[in-house]
Amino acid sequence: MTGTTGARLSPQVRNALIALVVGGIAAILDSTMVTLAIRTLAVRLHSTAGTIQWVTTGFLLAMAVAIPVTGWAERRWGGKRVWMGALALFVLASVLCAAAWNGTSLIGFRALQGFGAGLIFPLMQTLAVRAAGGRAGSRLMAAVGLPIALGPILGPVIGGVVLHWLSWRWLFLINVPVIAAGLLLAWRFLPADRPVSPSGRGRLDWIGLALLAPALTGILLGLSRLSEDGGIGHVGALLPLLAGAVLLAAFITRASRSGEREPIVDVRVLRVRSLGSASAVLFAAGAAMYAGMFLLPLYYQQLRGGGVLDAGLLMIPQGVGALASRFAVGGLADRFGARAVTVAGFLLAAVATVPFALAGPRTSLWWLGAVLLVRGLGVGTVLIPPMSVAYQDIPPAGIPHATMNTRIAQQVGASFGTAIVAVALQTLLAGGATGAFQGAFWWAIAITVAAVVPAIALPTGSATSRPPEPTPDDRTPNGQVAAR
Known part of the structure; x- marks a missing residue:
């Protein structure tokens, strides 16, 4: 497609961008709205702030696990199918979060929601560039990056309004109509694409995933615990950081020498x-x-x-x-x-x-x-x-x-x-x-x-x-x- 350079985007690209932004905005806002609700959730679900904090931490860790899978999934099933599947997974997890009966169930459902979000965020960017024929002009990126930039800013505003006037469950239920509209627009406007690796080909790099997923999880978990008593010397922060760094180094070494294997994330393009x-x-x-x-x-x-x-x-x-x-x-x-x-x-x-x-x-x-x-x-x-x-x-x-x-x-x-x-x-x-x-x-x-x-x-x-x-x-x- 054309139209990503110059002053205007082509109608086809604009329609694809609308579908992607509408579908992705709920996931981006949700990831920031819940941050304000930690104290409320602890009270309503009769839990502690330390336990409920995992509602946010679990979401972020599940996102980190999902991000490396997106490239393989797109090659295996096609970007449009994976996008719509990720939206369906996210909205299902949102409904389950709204129905959570205690802190443990909410943490589990938020992890499922985070996995869906981890697929959505990179796919939104990839599919936008693909829809534009590979041209990643600044205007295209400004459009697709709009919800990514506004999420951390508008999320607390919407979250504050919901927590002030409505039940905390609406933090998740407001995703449902937005995702429904996103699914409809994706079905109508996203260009159909064929899998690069049809069934039986394009095997998942399980070893690479087994290295990278826990590496990212350990690094993010360790960073999230640095503010606890003991700081970097606290075993709860130091151990996952060190383990994550070692696994990441092992993944980079293996991916850089993959030869004929296709790594789950190709670091050589860096x-x-x-x-x-x-x-x-x-x-x-x-x-x-x-x-x-x-x-x-x-x-x-x-x-x-x-x-x-x-x-x-x-x-x-x-x-x-x-x-x-x-x-x-x-x-x-x-x-x-x-x-x-x-x-x-x-x-x-x-x-x-x-x-x-x-x-x-x-x-x-x-x-x-x-x-x-x-x-x-x-x-x-x-x-x-x-x-x-x-x-x-x-x-x-x-x-x-x-x-x-x-x-x-x-x-x-x-x-x-x-x-x-x-x-x-x-x-x-x-x-x-x-x-x-x-x-x-x-x-x-x-x-x-x-x-x-x-x-x-x-x-x-x-x-x-x-x-x-x-x-x-x-x-x-x-x-x-x-x-x-």
Whole structure:
């Protein structure tokens, strides 16, 4: 298909994007709405906050397990079928979550929901690029990245409204009509695709999955526990981190020498400069975005004494800023290049976070709302250019592997950023809440400024040209794309 370059997307691409965004928005919002409900869920389900925290942790860990499977599943059954199957799994798990009778059942159903979400997120990006004929222009990425950027911002707002006026079960039931509409649109507008590996071919790399899935699970679990007493020395954090790092190293070594085997995630494509640099930037962007998103609601609730609804509503300016950036970032990236726009976005987000590092319990909410609007502009800008250039030199057959690499980088980066500021906040609380939040925000600013370093390695231009068709030298004997 055509139409991803220049000012407009073709009608076919626009329709496919609408189907993908509508189908994916529920999964993205749900992953952030529930964060506000931990205290409510603990009370309503007669559980403890420590146990209920696994409602969020289990979701994230299941996502990490699912992400590596998406490329193989798409090759085996076709992207459209897997997309609709993932949506069906997610909505089924949502209904089960709403019907949960205790903390344990909710944790189990949330893990199932997280697995569905882990399939949805990378598929949304892959299918958008495929629908556009392999062209990953900045306007295409701005459209498909809209729910990904707005989820962490609008999720707390919607979650606050639901928890204030409705039962917690509606956090999951509101997914049902949205996913139903997404399934209908996907059936109507997503282009049909045939499996690359029909039944009986394209075997799943079970050894690779057995290494990568627990590797990601261990790293994310360890990072999530860094803020507990003992920090990095706490066995609950140190053991999974070390185990995850060892397994990840083993996976990378094996995948780099896979020969005729097709690894579940081809890390060799990271040797391509456009993808390697974009993955590094997306890791940093995930860290910077989620570090702030972890601290901001806590600042409004713990230091300002607001409720969940108050915190959600006070986050609206950041959502407005992120939404506004989507209308400009495509044109800016095409005009000034991915590198310049990404660096400017990080610096803008860092500067707009400084007022929170100086704020106290009585700082003007109007002033903080204004700087949040500016922060939203910066945060909403940094994802699109690297997502666009990631596919710049990747042949069509390598698109799923490129997507999985970027999604894993962003997922681990988000957990890393959250862990850093959570440890800082926990460590500094002994000196008073105001000083603790100010110090933690300075850490968030440092993470955002540090993200400029990998951004400088991005290609200067925009990704508006079609990736090269694979030549015989681009493929290994089993047909997979080799790194250039």
